[in-house]
Amino acid sequence: MTTxxxxxxxxxxxxxSVDVEEVEQLLLGDFPDVRRDAREQMKDPQFHKIEGLSTEDQRERTYKQLIALTExxxxxxxFPAEFGGQDAHGANIASFEELVTADPSLQIKAxxxxxxxxxxVMHLGSHEHHGRFLPGIMxxxxPGAYAMTEFGHGSDVAALGTTATYDPQTQEFVxxxxxxxxxxxxxxxAALHAKAAVVFAQLITQGVNHGVHCFYMDIRDDSGEPLEGxxxxxDGHKGGLNGVDNGQVSFDQVRIPRTNLLNRYGDVDAxxxxxxxxxxxxxxFFTMLGTLVQGRVSLTGAxxxxxxxxxxxxxxxxxxxxQFNAASPTEEEVLLDYQLHQRRLIPRLATTYAASFAHEKLxxxxxxxxxxxxxxDENxxxxETLAAAIKPTTTWHALDALQEAREACGGAGYISENRFTSLHADLDVYVTFEGDNNVLLQLVAKRLLADYAAEFKDADVGALASYVANQASDTVMHRFGLRRALQEVRDTGNERRSANWFKQPEVQHGLLAGRVRQLVADVATELRSVAKLSPQQQADKFNEHQYEIISAAKAHADLLLWESFTDALERIKDPGTVQVLTWLRDIFALSQIEDSLGWYLSNGRMSSQRARTLAPYINRLVAxxxxxxxxxxxxxxxxxxxxxxxxxxGAEKARQDEAMDYYRRLRASSEAPVDEKTLVDRKRAANKSRKK
Amino acid sequence: MTTxxxxxxxxxxxxxSVDVEEVEQLLLGDFPDVRRDAREQMKDPQFHKIEGLSTEDQRERTYKQLIALTExxxxxxxFPAEFGGQDAHGANIASFEELVTADPSLQIKAxxxxxxxxxxVMHLGSHEHHGRFLPGIMxxxxPGAYAMTEFGHGSDVAALGTTATYDPQTQEFVxxxxxxxxxxxxxxxAALHAKAAVVFAQLITQGVNHGVHCFYMDIRDDSGEPLEGxxxxxDGHKGGLNGVDNGQVSFDQVRIPRTNLLNRYGDVDAxxxxxxxxxxxxxxFFTMLGTLVQGRVSLTGAxxxxxxxxxxxxxxxxxxxxQFNAASPTEEEVLLDYQLHQRRLIPRLATTYAASFAHEKLxxxxxxxxxxxxxxDENxxxxETLAAAIKPTTTWHALDALQEAREACGGAGYISENRFTSLHADLDVYVTFEGDNNVLLQLVAKRLLADYAAEFKDADVGALASYVANQASDTVMHRFGLRRALQEVRDTGNERRSANWFKQPEVQHGLLAGRVRQLVADVATELRSVAKLSPQQQADKFNEHQYEIISAAKAHADLLLWESFTDALERIKDPGTVQVLTWLRDIFALSQIEDSLGWYLSNGRMSSQRARTLAPYINRLVAxxxxxxxxxxxxxxxxxxxxxxxxxxGAEKARQDEAMDYYRRLRASSEAPVDEKTLVDRKRAANKSRKK
Structure with missing residues (x-):
């Protein structure tokens, strides 16, 4: 394989070589025991998804699984130790995300x-609310619903239409x-099981709208009927997650006690x-929403x-x-020996490792x-920014990896017993719920732009412009040693020299970080002059760069994954494992760079000679x-x-072995039929020699 | 929007502007009446998929739909006119592919x-077979199965394991x-309904294996039980298409009459x-398989x-x-006014148009x-090559377009009533059945390489090498007027000049075709010397370029789509429509070029100044x-x-109108609450003026 x-x-x-035990331990992150316990529990068949159930049966089964989990x-x-919890937030999510191996519906319903x-209730309510509500929830x-999203507003929660108007006469919210x-x-x-809900609504009192707050409400009576009003x-059948009973709820002037306002961040007196x-x-508002971050972190892990x-x-x-015997007349090739198959699966394996390490950081x-x-506040x-960057990248990656894995198994990948399609269907909604991926990336981009602006607060426009122009050759290079790297290697298109350049972590970081930096700087420069424009013009100008902005945020997320992977390499002891995982990290880095190669070239970050050696080098790395x-x-x-x-x-190996054994025995016997093709070839050879 | x-x-x-009627007619292709009839028939609710049925119920329903279709x-x-058909092959497929709008399971089961x-039976059997079998099939x-694929062999049909050994004693195949x-x-x-099957097996007679042939076999008796042996x-539940009852069949020395061999291309006498x-x-073998091409064409259309x-x-x-009000305090933005949303949907719309035109050609x-x-034979x-190129591109595109469309609708996209997830699940297997997409692309690539080799059959290595080196500047440029185009525009990075270059069809063709040509030439050069190597070394060498070869085949398919789109433009009369569809064609071309921008730059096909103007130009085109x-x-x-x-x-518009109307009336009334934010701003302003 060497050349x-x-x-x-x-x-x-x-x-x-790979020390499987060491890598396994590394991947378990900061909460190895909790994860192991959760995995042990998820071996129990009662938690496993059964494919092809009717919606009704699947919902029923998931509900029963939830009861078993509770027990x-x-x-x-x-939850707080006072109520039987452990105040252990990271461990909780580490455990929770393991549920996905059993059944994503169970994970989401839980x-x-x-x-x-x-x-x-825990984060937005008072201690009194905890005492009233947590035991029944735990x-x-x-069972309860989280009533935030409306038909008209999902991403823009601040604009929700539901109102909760205070009535001092009865000391109730309507x-x-x-x-x-x-x-x-x-x-x-909501569709079946919820008896209560936390409802997000515009809090209005004394003629003033104080924005979205959260209210605890009973919604069904003991017989399961919706309460009056x-x-x-x-919501009906969905693309997946049909173990979760999603539903719609509306209110017709429903009165609740004043004290049902979850009042940690805002309260109304009598x-x-x-x-x-x-x-x-x-x-x-953003402080209240901040508690949502847990959901994003747990989706990332799942x-x-x-x-x-x-x-x-x-x-x-x-x-x-x-499939197919390219090199031998009797033995067919193993799929993973095909370059294309390696190219399809191994970069995705690299991204999965990077995502796993990044998730542990998060x-x-x-x-x-x-x-x-x-x-x-700062932390x-x-x-929140970290979650907003990593949740989109990992959830999209899951869909991409599952789809490619399914296709790489051909028809077998489509049969539900192999779970690829089932997991894809269930995970599909992860990219748009708990923060639509593209909306989250906009938040990341805004933060990048704000950080950039803060850094250059006192610089004048001229200085800024020259920074942008020079940063490729100065800042980035000095920071990551790129200049040295560039000087050491001449751009002769020599593949080995190029590979030696590409494999340097400083070079990889310089390329990935330099791209984020320049994309942000480019947009920031374009947007510098908008302050004087009308709101419509400002919006138009921002919109003209939205695509670029999202690219910057994605590039930032790639960089975070790369950094997490690189940090993880330093924690590995076995040198053979370090070698293999370093190649894998390089594959991750270089695949990202290959995907944006046009950008790197058109922005002068790489010579075209060097760029031409990139794909062959990745081919060698995956091999x-x-x-x-x-x-x-x-x-x-x-x-x-x-x-x-x-x-x-292992069933496929058993089948292949059986088939090969059959043909081996047949060839050794006297009963093997001759191929017509062989006869034709023999005849042709005989004719030839006769002519001579 | 102009700048x-x-x-x-x-x-x-x-x-x-778009003359909707004219474009509709154009898209209906060569068989407008047949398509219109089929669409009319598919309006009938009995043919429409019902989401969330159990596997059993869905299979039953699809079977009933099939009966209705038959009637x-x-x-x-x-089928031949003699048996009540029309000998109309293109029209048949045009009609057949419309079934997908009702229910993909129906399409596939049909x-x-x-x-x-x-x-x-029709293509591989004799006239006698037609008389015996076609009436019952029609x-x-x-009901019958097409028993080709085995556990061990899907793509490599020539290596099937099933045997049909002739026994002259009884004049039967075993x-x-x-x-x-x-x-x-x-x-x-097979799982439920088939009474018979066409079975592909190695035909062995007189000690010689004549390769894979097709046999007609009864497989179930009248009570629905499998026949002896x-x-x-x-096969159980699948990722989609659960209206089709897929199953597994094995044979234990099952005897069938000699005359059940479908003997159009090969026969055995008594x-x-x-x-x-x-x-x-x-x-x-390839002639027999050639009849499979219909399936690929119809999947493309679906x-x-x-x-x-x-x-x-x-x-x-x-x-x-x-969602979100960027520019106005009262009116939110329509999603499609966001640049990102345009970038997500409009290039996919362009590809859909290109794919539609290419399918009509096919x-x-x-x-x-x-x-x-x-x-x-040549035609x-x-x-076959055309189908092998266009089937992968269009089926992958369908999954991509459906997924992006689903995500672009947020949570609503995930609810089955909106069908995105359902269509994605059903169409998923289209990319790996009837010829796995990647295997088909290899066939295309081999054909491209063979054509290339034929063209240079008599050229020596030196001439070939210099051809490869010069072709960018010579052949391609002369052929498509690229040189002129290049000479006319200087690479100053001027956006308008660049746009004027990019929008020329000669330039687009030159870039797309030049890429195919060079990818093929590069691989051909690398593979030129393999003839002297051992089979293992030859296979290794080919494998080292597999990824590149697949890229060449994909690029070739893109070119075919572009040519089909460009041809279609010439058939449009309304000048406003020509304008809009030309922009759309340009978006298709430039999006493909943007996806491979790294290649264009590193191979000197475009300057980096020009490359930097590409993304902004596509942004303007989608707007x-x-x-x-x-x-x-x-x-x-x-x-x-x-x-x-x-x-x-239209339900969403009605909801948006109702909400806007509510807020309009509220603002006009005296009951509108004041936003706390407004009060804070007022207070701040008052404090400021007091300080003055």
Whole structure:
């Protein structure tokens, strides 16, 4: 597999290996025991999704799974110790995301109950609310919905239409749906099981709208009928997650006690006067929404797990399945020996590793913030930006990896027993819920632009312009040693020299970070002069760069993944493993760069000679990692009870062995038919020799 | 929307419009009446998929739909007139692909019965077979399976394991499954309904294996039980198409009459002597397989229709749905006014148009070949290569367009009533069945390489090398006027000049065709010296370039789509429509070029100054097409009964209007609450003036 223009030495090839145990431990992150416990629990068949059930049966089954989970107590870690929880936020999510291997519907229905409904009471309510509501939420005697999204507003929560108007006469809030578009929609638990809900509505008192607040409301009576003034309808069948009963809820002047306002960040006294510890209505709103970040973090973890499952299936099958005999008349090629197959699966394996490491960083940050170890505003915002960048990248990656894995298994990939299509269908909505991916990327981009503006607050336009012009050659190069790297290697198009350049972490970082930096700088420069324009013109100008802005945010997320992967490499002890995972990290980096190669070239970040060597180098890298591909998916640490795919069960190898054995015995016997083709060839040869 | 550096004149903007009727007619292709009839029939609710049914109920429903279709007679067009058909091959497929709007399971189950099972009898059987089998196939009294694929072999049909060994004693073939991997799998109709099957097996007689032939076999008795020696099992639940009952079939020494061999291309006489009109076993095999091309063509058409449905949904919704108020305090923006939304949907609309035009070309070619107007070997091979290129591109595009459309509708896109997820799930398998997309692309690439080799048969290596080196500057440029184009415009990075360059069809063709040409030439050069190597080394060498080879085939397909789109433009009369569709064609071309920009730059096909203007130019083009987007999807000519999506029903507009009306009336009344934010701003302003 080595070639003359290869950058790797024979030693590097021979020492490369994967210490599966060490990598498995590394991938378990900061909460290995919690994860192991959760995986152990998820081996139980009662939690496993059954394909092809009717919607009704699937909902019923998921509800029963939820009861079983409740009884095990494993889902209460995030709640206060006072109520039987452990105040353990990171561990809670680490455990929670493992549910996805059993059934994504279970994960999401559990997430609605404890991660959204319960978490809203915990984070937005007072201690008194905790005492009143948490016990019923925790033991599932009060299933609940998280009533935020409306027909008319999903991403723009501040503009929700539902109103909660205070009536001092009776000391009640009157909750109301003033028009159809204000009907709550897509609420998990609402169609069937929810007895209560946390309802987000515009709080109006004394003629003033104080913005969106959260109210605890009973919505069904003990017989399961909607309470008076409340209309509930079923969202119906969905593309996936049909174990979750999503529904629509509207309110016709429904009265609730004043004390049902979850009042941690804003309260109304008996007379109707509004109080809040946070003066700015904007900041108050974002503080309340900030508690949503947990959902994004847990979806990220679940998406990474689903990507891993997909690759376990496709890579195991690719190592056993044979098709076409290119080199031998009797033995067919194993799929994963085809370059195209390597190119389809191994870069996705690299991204999965990068995503897994990035998710662990995010989880650690969440634990830091929610445990109060560093709950500062700044750290909180950092967590939110990090989640807003990594959630889109990982959830889109999961769909991409599952789809490619399914296609790489051909028809077998389409059969539900192999779970690719089922996981894809269930995970599909992860890219648009809990923050639509593209909307989250806009938040990231705005933060990047704000940071950039802050850095150059005192610089004048001229200085800024020259910074933009020079940064490729100065700042970036100095910071990451790029200049040295550039000087060392001449652009002769020599493949080995090029490879030696591409494999340097400083070069990879310089390219990835330099791209983020320049994209941000370019947009910032374009937007500098907008302050004087009308709101319409400002909006137009911003819109003209929206596509570019989103590219910057995506590039930023790629960089975060790269940094997480690179950090993880330093924690590995076994040198053979370091070698293989370094190749894998390089594949991740270079695949991202290959995807944006046009940008790198048109912005003078790379010569065209060097660019031409990139694809062949990636081809060589995937071939190098190929012998270790099985170890790399085995390191995910899933047991057969988690994988549950025929393609990963070894059945294909047994079939191939049986077939090869049959043909071997046939050839050895006297009964083997001769191929007509062989006869034709013999005849042709005989004719030829006769002519001579 | 026009800007200073725009290439389009004010006149062009003002005249741009879409003559919906003319475009609709154009898109209906060569068989407008047949298509209209089929669409009329598909308005009937009995043919419409119902979401969320159990597998059992869905299979039952699809079978009933098939009976209804049979009664209408609309599915018999391809069969001989003698048996009640019309010998109309192109029209048959044009009609057949419209079924997808009703229910893809119906399309595929119908395809199995008449397009595969029936077509095998028709194309591989003799006139006597037609008389014996076609009537029962046509009237569905004999539902059948197409038993080609096995556990062990899907793409490599020549290596099937099932054997049919001739026994001259009884004048029977003995059909046998010698090992597990030779079990037939994924056979539509097999799990429940098939009474018979056409079975592909290695024909062995007199100790010689004559390769894969096709046999007609009964597989179930009248009570529905498998016949003796035949084992049938259910493939189970799938990622989609659960109206089709796929199953597995194996044979234990099952005897069938000699005359059940479908003997058009090869026959065995009573004594066991084999005869064939085609001497070469290889050519004979490919001739038999050639009849499969119909399936590929019809999947292409269905994929184009599904892409259209997805875009009707997402673009209609994007024109009505509002979110965030960037420019106005009271009115929110329509989604399709966001640049990102335009970038997500309009290039996919352009590809859909290109794919639609390319499919019509393919269909015309199929009709030419199968009608016998030009059934020459050469034309047949051209048809097969064309289908092998266009089927992958269009089926992948369908998945991509449906997924993006679903995401562009947010949560609503995930609800089954909007059909995006359902269509995606059903169409998913189109990319790996009837020829795995990547395997088909390899066939295309091999043909490109063969054509290239033929062209340079007599050239020596030196001449070839210099051709490769010079072709960018010579051949391509002369052929497509690129040199002139290059000379006219200087690379100053001037956006208007660049746009004027990019919009020239000669330039677009030169770039797209030049890429195919060079990719092929590069690989051909690398592979020139392999003839002397061992089979293993040859295989390795080929494998080292597999990824590049597939890129060449994909680039070739893009070029075919571009040419079809460009040809179609010449058939449009209305100048406003020509303008809009030309922009759309440009978007298609430039999006493909943008996707491979790294290649164009690193191969010196474009300067970096010019490359930097490409993305902004595409941004402007999508904004130009945006006002016509609704007309462009309305031109697909679907009635509400075909679309059946809540997002495309106008319901969203009604909800938005109601909400806006509510707020308008509230503002006009004295009851509107004041926003806290407004109060804060007022207070701040008052404090400021007090300080003065």
């Amino acid at each position: 003359a223009h290869d950058d790797a030495t024979t030693d590097e090839f021979s020492m490369a 095990s107590g494993s889902v209460h870690r995030a 997430g609605v109950q404890w991660g959204l409904f319960g978490a809203a 033991d599932l005697s009060v 909750v109301h749906t003033p028009f159809t578009a204000a009907t709550k929609r897509f609420l998990g638990n 409340i209309t509930i309808t079923d 007379e109707g006067t509004y109080y809040s510890s946070i003066e700015s209505p904007g900041r108050r 998406a990474v797990s689903a990507s891993k499952l997909g690759l376990v299936g496709a890579i195991t099958y690719g190592n056993q399945r044979r 989880l650690a940050k969440l634990d830091e913030v929610f445990s109060g170890r560093d709950g500062s 909180r915002q950092e967590l 190098r990692v190929r012998p270790h591909a099985q170890d790399l998916v085995d390191s995910f640490g899933f047991a057969p009870e988690h994988v549950r795919m025929e393609v990963a069960s | 200073a550096h725009d290439d389009a004149t004010t006149d062009e903007f003002s005249m741009a 209408s007679g609309s599915v018999h067009r391809a 395809g199995v019965q008449w397009g595969l099972f029936g077509a095998a 009237d569905l009294s004999v 059909v046998h499954t010698p090992f597990t991997a030779a079990t037939k799998r994924f056979l539509g109709n 035949i084992t049938i099992t259910d 004594e066991g002597t084999y005869y064939s009109s085609i001497e070469s076993p290889g050519r004979r 994929a184009v229709s599904a892409s259209k449905l997805g875009l009707v949904g997402a673009i209609t919704y994007g024109n009505q749905r509002r 269909l015309a070619k199929l009709d030419e070949v199968f009608s016998g107007r030009d059934g020459s 047949r091979q051209e048809l 130009r097409v945006r006002p016509h987007a609704q007309d462009l999807v309305d031109s697909f000519g679907f009635a509400p009964e075909h679309v059946r999506m809540e997002v495309a029903s």
